[in-house]
Amino acid sequence: MSGSRVLVLNSGSSSVKYQLLDMRDGGRLAVGLVERIGESGSRLKHSPADGESREWNGSVPDHDAALKAMAAELDRDGLGLGSPELAAIGHRVVHGGLRFTEPTVVDDAVLAEIERLIPVAPLHNPANLTGIRTAQALRPDLPQVAVFDTAFHTTMPESAARYAIDVETADAHRVRRYGFHGTSHAYVSRETARLLGRAPEDVNVIVLHLGNGASASAVRGGRCVDTSMGLTPLEGLVMGTRSGDTDPAVIFHLMRVGGMSADEIDTLLNKRSGLIGLCGDNDMREIRRRVDAGDERAGLAFDIYIHRLKKYIGAYYAVLGRVDAVAFTAGVGENSAPVREAAVAGLEGLGLAVDGGLNAVRGDGARLISPADARVAVAVVPTDEEMEIAAQTYALVNDSGNQNLT
Ligand code: AMP
Numbered sequence: 001m002s003g004s005r006v007l008v009l010n011s012g013s014s015s016v017k018y019q020l021l022d023m024r025d026g027g028r029l030a031v032g033l034v035e036r037i038g039e040s041g042s043r044l045k046h047s048p049a050d051g052e053s054r055e056w057n058g059s060v061p062d063h064d065a066a067l068k069a070m071a072a073e074l075d076r077d078g079l080g081l082g083s084p085e086l087a088a089i090g091h092r093v094v095h096g097g098l099r100f101t102e103p104t105v106v107d108d109a110v111l112a113e114i115e116r117l118i119p120v121a122p123l124h125n126p127a128n129l130t131g132i133r134t135a136q137a138l139r140p141d142l143p144q145v146a147v148f149d150t151a152f153h154t155t156m157p158e159s160a161a162r163y164a165i166d167v168e169t170a171d172a173h174r175v176r177r178y179g180f181h182g183t184s185h186a187y188v189s190r191e192t193a194r195l196l197g198r199a200p201e202d203v204n205v206i207v208l209h210l211g212n213g214a215s216a217s218a219v220r221g222g223r224c225v226d227t228s229m230g231l232t233p234l235e236g237l238v239m240g241t242r243s244g245d246t247d248p249a250v251i252f253h254l255m256r257v258g259g260m261s262a263d264e265i266d267t268l269l270n271k272r273s274g275l276i277g278l279c280g281d282n283d284m285r286e287i288r289r290r291v292d293a294g295d296e297r298a299g300l301a302f303d304i305y306i307h308r309l310k311k312y313i314g315a316y317y318a319v320l321g322r323v324d325a326v327a328f329t330a331g332v333g334e335n336s337a338p339v340r341e342a343a344v345a346g347l348e349g350l351g352l353a354v355d356g357g358l359n360a361v362r363g364d365g366a367r368l369i370s371p372a373d374a375r376v377a378v379a380v381v382p383t384d385e386e387m388e389i390a391a392q393t394y395a396l397v398n399d400s401g402n403q404n405l406t
Pocket of ligand 1: 210211212213240282283284285330331332335336
């Protein structure tokens with residue numbers, strides 16, 4: 001195989017994010033986004049590495065049109081999809097169930113299995129499938145690789161992956177804990193080991209992926225042993241718009257007493273809860289501004305967010321037994337010094353502390369923010385899901401290319 005470029009596609013229901021990477025040096029040749037697909041006022045933003053960003057608003061009726069618009073922009077930069085330099089297209093696929101434990105070259109059977117998983121990922125898998133099919137139509141000869149958000153978590157033991165509900169009922173409906181953000185947890189746990197100068201196999205890490213969606217994971221020697229998201233991304237931490245953990249009986253109560261339907265409660269817990277439900281804002285910058293101005297609702301929302309985060313740090317400390325590092329990542333984790341400080345405050349007994357000066361410094365790369373003599377390293381490790389998807393895709397197509405030769 002001669003090409004060294006990988007196009008990474010993250011297809012949502014109304015957006016496609018893309019990056020073209022060169023795997024010889026990890027360089028980003030172009031980055032872009034098509035938004036509001038199938039809605040009025042669609043928008044494309046395209047940023048080549050060697051030029052000015054371009055933006056246009058227009059009509060993008062479907063994913064086919066979105067990928068063609070992306071392809072036209074790449075063409076303008078001499079980076080078109082027809083280039084022999086392009087080795088493969090890597091797709092983010094949210095739900096791979098139990099079957100997909102590794103990145104997988106897409107064929108008809110793989111497409112059918114991703115489709116079969118739609119009932120457990122009704123929002124994400126259909127859009128991911130559309131992205132793959134559209135890309136296949138554009139370059140039928142090229143390997144398309146699916147990289148699953150759930151794959152990293154398939155190493156969880158049954159004791160962590162099962163809910164304590166009737167086994168036959170659970171199995172009949174594939175109800176279990178799958179976990180999400182796996183590409184990020186895999187990348188960040190490995191980068192944390194690198195930051196410590198140790199092999200991933202020797203390091204136990206608690207990864208806190210705090211973005212608009214948020215999840216924690218316990219990673220022992222490079223393998224995930226527990227994570228906070230479950231059957232769907234609703235379980236676990238307090239998020240931008242999702243509640244995270246609640247008593248499941250809240251749902252029956254809202255149905256019976258509140259007269260709400262299953263769909264209404266779904267929307268409530270996924271879209272109108274978490275930080276936005278608690279205080280009307282889901283952007284941590286705005287919440288901190290309000291907290292600093294003495295806003296009590298924002299203060300309570302922040303406290304609930306931190307309380308839940310602390311509970312998970314404590315729980316995963318207990319799961320791992322020995323913790324070498326706690327790593328903060330994603331929009332909030334990488335940028336919010338007050339969240340990092342509050343999350344580990346009072347955990348000195350566990351060997352956890354942040355150095356105020358180091359925590360306040362803004363920086364781009366992975367960095368330690370714990371005092372030099374700390375028992376447990378606390379780190380800020382920027383996530384890079386696109387790079388991880390590209391790396392896994394490239395490794396897979398190189399591997400299968402080599403196998404074909406032997
Ligand atoms: P993500 O989902 O990883 O893109 O994270 C998005 C979230 O990161 C936003 O909703 C904000 O709450 C948060 N965020 C982004 N930048 C900052 C910042 N400078 N300070 C605090 N929070 C931030």
